[in-house]
Amino acid sequence: MTGPSKTPVFLQRASYRQRRLRDGAKLVPFLGIILWLIPLAWQNEGAGERVGSWGVLYVFGVWVLLIVLAAALSSRLRSDASISDQGTSEE
Amino acid sequence: MTFNALIVFALGYVLALFVIAFIAERRAAKGHSNWLTSPWIYTLSLSIYCTAWTFYGAVGYAARSGLEFVTIYLGPSLVMVGWWWVLRRLVRIGRAQRITSIADLVSSRFGKSTQLGMIVTVISVIAATPYIALQLQSVTLSFAVFAQSEGVSWDQPDFTATAMWVAVGLAVFTIIFGTRNLDANERHHGVVIAIAVEAVVKLLALIAVGVFVVWGIAGGPGEMLTRIDQSEMVLWNGNSGRWISLIFLSGAAFLCLPRMFQVLVVENADERHLHIASWAFPLYLFLISLFVVPIAVIGLDLLPAGSNPDLFVLTVPLSEGRGGLAVLSFLGGFSSATSMVIVATIALATMVSNHIVVPIWLSFQVNQQVVMSGDVRSVILMSRRLSVAGILALGFLYYRMSGGGTALAAIGLISFTGAVQILPAMIGGIFWRGATGVGAAAGLLTGLVIWMWTLFLPSFGTDAFISQTLMDEGMFGWSWLRPQALFWVEGLDPLVHGILWSMLLNSAMFIFCSLVTFPAPLERLQGAQFVNVFDHSNAAPAWTGAATGAEDLLIMSQRILGSTEAQAIFEQEAVRQGKAGHLPDVTPEFVERLERDLAGSVGAATAHAMMEQMIGGSSVSVEDLIAVADEAAQILEYSNRLESKSQEQERTARALRAANDKLTALSIQKDAFLSQISHELRTPMTSIRSFSDILRDGEMAENDHGRYAGIIHDEAVRLTRLLDDLLDLSVLENGQVELHKQTGRLSELLDRAVRAAGLHDGVLAISRDGATEDLVLTTDLDRLAQVFINLISNARKYCDADAPHLQISVIKDGERYAIDFIDNGSGIAAENQELIFEKFSRVADGSKAGGAGLGLAICREVMHRLGGEISYVPRKEGAAFRVHLPKVKSAVALEET
Numbered sequence: 001m002t003g004p005s006k007t008p009v010f011l012q013r014a015s016y017r018q019r020r021l022r023d024g025a026k027l028v029p030f031l032g033i034i035l036w037l038i039p040l041a042w043q044n045e046g047a048g049e050r051v052g053s054w055g056v057l058y059v060f061g062v063w064v065l066l067i068v069l070a071a072a073l074s075s076r077l078r079s080d081a082s083i084s085d086q087g088t089s090e091e
Numbered sequence: 092m093t094f095n096a097l098i099v100f101a102l103g104y105v106l107a108l109f110v111i112a113f114i115a116e117r118r119a120a121k122g123h124s125n126w127l128t129s130p131w132i133y134t135l136s137l138s139i140y141c142t143a144w145t146f147y148g149a150v151g152y153a154a155r156s157g158l159e160f161v162t163i164y165l166g167p168s169l170v171m172v173g174w175w176w177v178l179r180r181l182v183r184i185g186r187a188q189r190i191t192s193i194a195d196l197v198s199s200r201f202g203k204s205t206q207l208g209m210i211v212t213v214i215s216v217i218a219a220t221p222y223i224a225l226q227l228q229s230v231t232l233s234f235a236v237f238a239q240s241e242g243v244s245w246d247q248p249d250f251t252a253t254a255m256w257v258a259v260g261l262a263v264f265t266i267i268f269g270t271r272n273l274d275a276n277e278r279h280h281g282v283v284i285a286i287a288v289e290a291v292v293k294l295l296a297l298i299a300v301g302v303f304v305v306w307g308i309a310g311g312p313g314e315m316l317t318r319i320d321q322s323e324m325v326l327w328n329g330n331s332g333r334w335i336s337l338i339f340l341s342g343a344a345f346l347c348l349p350r351m352f353q354v355l356v357v358e359n360a361d362e363r364h365l366h367i368a369s370w371a372f373p374l375y376l377f378l379i380s381l382f383v384v385p386i387a388v389i390g391l392d393l394l395p396a397g398s399n400p401d402l403f404v405l406t407v408p409l410s411e412g413r414g415g416l417a418v419l420s421f422l423g424g425f426s427s428a429t430s431m432v433i434v435a436t437i438a439l440a441t442m443v444s445n446h447i448v449v450p451i452w453l454s455f456q457v458n459q460q461v462v463m464s465g466d467v468r469s470v471i472l473m474s475r476r477l478s479v480a481g482i483l484a485l486g487f488l489y490y491r492m493s494g495g496g497t498a499l500a501a502i503g504l505i506s507f508t509g510a511v512q513i514l515p516a517m518i519g520g521i522f523w524r525g526a527t528g529v530g531a532a533a534g535l536l537t538g539l540v541i542w543m544w545t546l547f548l549p550s551f552g553t554d555a556f557i558s559q560t561l562m563d564e565g566m567f568g569w570s571w572l573r574p575q576a577l578f579w580v581e582g583l584d585p586l587v588h589g590i591l592w593s594m595l596l597n598s599a600m601f602i603f604c605s606l607v608t609f610p611a612p613l614e615r616l617q618g619a620q621f622v623n624v625f626d627h628s629n630a631a632p633a634w635t636g637a638a639t640g641a642e643d644l645l646i647m648s649q650r651i652l653g654s655t656e657a658q659a660i661f662e663q664e665a666v667r668q669g670k671a672g673h674l675p676d677v678t679p680e681f682v683e684r685l686e687r688d689l690a691g692s693v694g695a696a697t698a699h700a701m702m703e704q705m706i707g708g709s710s711v712s713v714e715d716l717i718a719v720a721d722e723a724a725q726i727l728e729y730s731n732r733l734e735s736k737s738q739e740q741e742r743t744a745r746a747l748r749a750a751n752d753k754l755t756a757l758s759i760q761k762d763a764f765l766s767q768i769s770h771e772l773r774t775p776m777t778s779i780r781s782f783s784d785i786l787r788d789g790e791m792a793e794n795d796h797g798r799y800a801g802i803i804h805d806e807a808v809r810l811t812r813l814l815d816d817l818l819d820l821s822v823l824e825n826g827q828v829e830l831h832k833q834t835g836r837l838s839e840l841l842d843r844a845v846r847a848a849g850l851h852d853g854v855l856a857i858s859r860d861g862a863t864e865d866l867v868l869t870t871d872l873d874r875l876a877q878v879f880i881n882l883i884s885n886a887r888k889y890c891d892a893d894a895p896h897l898q899i900s901v902i903k904d905g906e907r908y909a910i911d912f913i914d915n916g917s918g919i920a921a922e923n924q925e926l927i928f929e930k931f932s933r934v935a936d937g938s939k940a941g942g943a944g945l946g947l948a949i950c951r952e953v954m955h956r957l958g959g960e961i962s963y964v965p966r967k968e969g970a971a972f973r974v975h976l977p978k979v980k981s982a983v984a985l986e987e988t
Contacts, residue, residue: 022175029173036165036338039158040331051158051327053316056384059161063168063377070172070370077366 018078025073028066035062094238097418104422105260105429111288112268112281119280128360130367136283136354137372138290139435140167140345141379143229143428144222144503146293149380151401153387157326162334164380166342168373174365177346178355180521182365183624185356189691193352193513194442197535199695200520200621201528202614208446208696210535211513215349215442216482217539217547218509219435221502223486224493226428227254233424236405237417254490258483261432265483269437270475278358282433286354289426294378296423300404301382303416304389308407315385322388332587337504340590343514344507349438350431357438432483440478445694448474453700467650467701471693493551505546508590512538515598519605524618526601529608534601538593545574546589613699641674644685647705651689651698660688764930771813775806782806816945820930823952830871830956837910837976838864840872841899844879848887855887855895863901866908870957870977878950878961882912882972885946889970890916904975911964913971924963 039059042051126132145163152160170178181196190196194215198208231253235245268281309315319326345351359365390403393410404424408416452470493502515538516531544566548556557574565572575585577592610618641661648657664675664684675681682702689698782799785791791799822828841864845857868875886897898913919927930948947961954961958977963970 025175026173029169029176032165032169032172033338036169037335039327040334042327042329052320055158055326056319057316059158059165060377060381063165063373066168066172067370067373067377070373074174074366074369 021073021077025070025077028069028073031069032062032066035065094234094241094243097234097237097421100418101422101425104425105264108285108288108429109264109267112264112285115284116268116281128364130361130364131371132283132287133354133359133361133364134368134371134375135287135290136358137351137368138293138375138379139286139350139354139430140348141290141293141376141427142222142431143226143424145379146297146424146427147229147233147401147404148503149383150387150390150403151399153383154324154391154400154403156328157324158384159328159330159333159337160383161380162337163341164376166338166340167345168376169338170342170345171369171372174369177518177521178365178369179362180624181346181356182359182362184521184621185359186362187624188620188695189687191357191445191691191694192438192442193347193349193517194446195690195694195696196352196356197513197516197520197531198446199690200617201516201526201531202611202617203695203699204528204614205446205450205696205700207516207528207532207535208442208694209450210532210539211516212439212442212446214509214512214535214539216439216485217543218506218512219349219439220482220485220489221493221550222506223432223435223483224489225503225506226432227257227486227490230254230257230425230428232399232402233405233421236402236409237421240409251491254487257428258487261429261436262480262483264429265433265436265440265479266476269433270440270472270479278360279437282437283354283358286430286434289430290375293423293426294375296419296426297379297382297404299416300408300420301385303411303413304382304385304407308389308393308411309385315388318392319384319388322391324388324391326384330584333584336584336587336590340504340507340511343511347510347513347517348435348507349442349510350435353434353438353441432486436479436482439482440475441694443478443482444471444474445697448478449693449697450700453697467693468653471651502550504586505550505589508546508586508593509539509542511590512542512593512597515594515601519601520618521621521624523605524615524622525605526618527605527608527610528614530601530603530605533604534597537600538597541577541593541596542589544572545577545592546586549574549585641677643705644677644682645674647701648685648689651692651701660685767930768817772810775810775813779803779806779810813945816949820945820949820952823949823956826956828956831873832869833872834867834869835872836864837866837868837901840868840876841879841910844876844883847876847880848883850883850887855883855890855897857883857897857899859899860901866901868976874953874957875976878953878974879910881946881950882974886912886914886916886970890914892916907959908976910974910976911971912974913966913969915969918966918968918970919963921965924965927963928961 036059039055042055149160149163152163184190185196188196188199190199194208194211197211198204201207231250234253235250238245238249265282268285269279305312305315309318346355386403386407387400390398390400390407394403394406398406404420405417408414408420449467449471452474453467512535515534516526519526519534520531549562551557562574565574565576571578575583575588577588580588580592583591645657645661648660651657652660658673661675662673664681665671665673668675668678668681670676686698686702689701692698693701782803786796786799786803838861841859850857883897886895890897892915894915896915898911900911900913902909902911928947928951930945950961954974959975961972961974964973965971
């Protein structure tokens with residue numbers, strides 16, 4: 001059952017943009033995971049500088065970044081998932 | 092504020108919530124639910140994730156472990172910003188399948204299995220009970236703080252009584268608004284609005300305390316940061332295992348907790364709400380946790396050592412004499428606790444009634460004939476009410492048993508770990524078609540057992556359920572079964588150890604058992620629908636034959652939905668089918684739709700089981716699935732055929748267009764031919780007519796008479812010749828010519844042609860080479876001679892040299908012979924060389940030659956008929972025609988025969 005695929009290989013500019021926005025939205029959590037794993041490298045023991053308020057600022061700063069990114073992406077994403085993708089069973 | 096005033100205040104707050112919930116329910120019932128279903132309400136309702144444990148406990152957590160407290164919020168933030176991965180799918184499935192709870196999701200995915208629903212329900216209830224106890228403890232403690240500020244020290248009975256009254260109050264609220272009706276889509280507008288209001292209150296309370304701490308006590312953000320740096324508090328404890336595990340745990344719990352599933356999926360009115368919530372809820376969490384570290388730092392600085400950091404949110408304002416702020420903070424904590432308990436009990440009660448009580452009750456209903464309208468409905472509602480009360484009672488009992496000590500504080504995360512055991516079955520179920528019910532059950536039970544053994548039972552404290560010896564030596568003395576060192580893995584944080592092993596073994600069992608078992612047909616059907624939820628594919632109907640009457644179905648629906656709602660559904664369907672009466676035809680589609688409607692009330696498993704009883708088990712079989720797959724294949728093939736057919740039509744159309752073009756060209760050619768021929772016929776006719784006019788009139792000299800008659804005769808001859816030529820050509824072109832084959836010598840033929848060409852005037856000199864002409868031909872010699880005569884007389888007519896000369900030579904071209912007729916005239920211009928073989932094409936002036944321009948056209952046709960060809964050979968000087976003779980046997984061979 002190898003019929004011709006329903007989804008076109010090349011898309012209009014707008015649909016193309018939507019797809020890339022979707023890709024971006026999918027990547028946001030991974031960005032968050034990576035940035036929030038950085039504290040694992042912080043040294044607290046020994047002579048090294050103790051984790052102070054900058055540590056708090058870092059964790060909360062990443063948070064703000066993720067919120068802004070998610071807001072920017074989700075407001076541009078069309079709600080109708082079926083626009084051009086279908087078939088997108090899963091992209 | 093006195094303690095009694097506080098109680099009045101709290102009661103007033105609760106009353107206000109009642110009123111808000113009541114108004115919302117009324118508006119929703121009237122259909123004015125626009126603002127009730129806005130994305131902001133949805134986002135705020137998600138805030139039940141932030142319970143009293145996080146409201147009070149986050150500060151205490153920060154005071155003890157520094158930044159680690161934030162992991163509880165980071166996980167959900169990641170899940171929300173990554174909504175496109177899991178949440179979008181969950182919400183879509185929830186809507187498509189009318190999912191009522193997380194137990195329903197798992198049960199429905201794995202073939203509407205009653206057993207799986209039960210397992211998930213049991214896990215959820217066990218995991219939620221300590222958490223509910225924790226909320227009761229928080230509220231009780233916060234009351235105690237106010238009592239103590241008045242100098243009244245509470246004893247154990249005071250705590251117990253307070254906890255009991257709080258539990259009773261919550262039960263009343265939940266029963267009133269959470270189990271009042273049995274909706275087809277299981278939404279609770281009143282409850283959602285109430286928890287949205289509570290979400291605002293707790294956020295405002297925490298921010299107010301935070302603002303007071305930062306600006307009121309520390310003196311601004313800059314000073315606050317300095318105080319954080321100077322504080323004794325250890326911000327980073329360097330426990331990376333806990334950091335990673337807790338982010339994972341909180342994110343997973345955000346999806347798996349029954350109450351979170353209730354607000355995320357079941358109460359979701361519109362998929363688009365996720366767009367806003369994807370960033371707004373992380374923002375909410377951000378704001379909730381923004382002031383946690385400052386409050387903890389200031390609390391540690393200001394309050395005497397040994398005071399409970401879990402209550403800093405209350406005690407810091409109180410110690411600064413800000414009674415009003417403390418009351419606001421109390422309301423925030425109170426809101427956190429009550430909203431969580433309300434939603435959690437609703438979600439759990441739904442699960443208990445749909446997946447435990449009703450299946451058991453149905454199995455006891457031996458005689459299905461004695462049924463009455465709404466009986467199932469009343470059983471469900473009653474069981475839900477009892478479940479709410481029962482769950483709260485369990486929470487209260489747990490609180491009593493644990494003694495409300497600090498042991499309880501540690502149990503929040505353990506409770507999370509219990510709930511998260513559902514994650515592999517859920518995620519596997521919605522992404523992997525190969526996941527089977529057996530695998531899900533194996534994974535869930537494995538996870539449950541390991542969670543109980545490594546985390547839950549030890550959490551009651553040493554010697555409560557697990558003795559110290561057991562802890563040290565393992566079950567049956569097997570050291571690899573030690574609760575906190577499974578498989579000899581020692582040295583891990585007990586929580587990380589429990590999360591790691593339970594999730595690993597749970598997933599491993601789930602995957603392994605899924606791989607080795609074979610799913611039932613309904614399971615495969617549901618699996619395909621869940622995993623491909625975005626494909627809009629037509630699902631296979633789960634019911635094939637419907638061997639029941641509409642009346643029976645109506646009676647059954649009335650048992651669940653009550654008569655009014657059931658009749659409305661049936662009438663709607665009758666209208667859809669275009670039937671006049673109240674009862675629609677029982678089509679498989681209708682049965683499918685009805686089952687889904689019922690599933691929205693009682694869960695997929697129960698709805699399916701009841702349907703099966705009615706219809707007599709004619710549910711989907713493997714053969715049906717295969718038939719459906721075949722049908723899909725046929726449709727695909729059909730569309731492929733259509734496509735190829737349309738391609739074929741396109742080809743035909745192209746061919747037709749080409750044929751049309753050709754026909755048009757031919758028509759033009761024919762018109763040109765007709766006008767040409769009329770012109771050619773008209774010229775001689777005109778002169779014949781005019782001269783015959785003169786002759787008829789008489790009155791002329793005798794010699795003129797003879798001359799005119801001669802002209803008329805010549806023209807008539809020319810006309811006849813033209814008509815002969817035309818006739819000849821038409822005969823040749825139509826292929827009607829008869830060839831008379833003879834055998835003769837080429838030299839003799841050429842002699843004959845030269846004689847016939849009328850060279851008696853001696854103008855044209857001809858040179859030939861006798862030796863090469865010695866060939867024997869078998870063909871229509873007369874016709875071939877006609878061609879030769881034509882060529883020779885053309886040379887005579889058109890050769891414009893001073894001493895015209897024609898060279899006739901025979902050459903051998905491969906296996907064929909060709910005869911060249913080359914004169915010494917100026918030849919034919921290049922642009923005319925293509926045209927000379929066409930009809931009526933005369934390169935030279937027609938009057939001079941006196942021909943109609945058909946000679947070469949006839950030559951070409953003749954040669955074509957004879958199997959040879961004639962062509963013009965471009966040369967530097969002189970016209971050269973080459974006549975390819977038909978293929979001949981060699982002269983020798985011919986002579987032998």
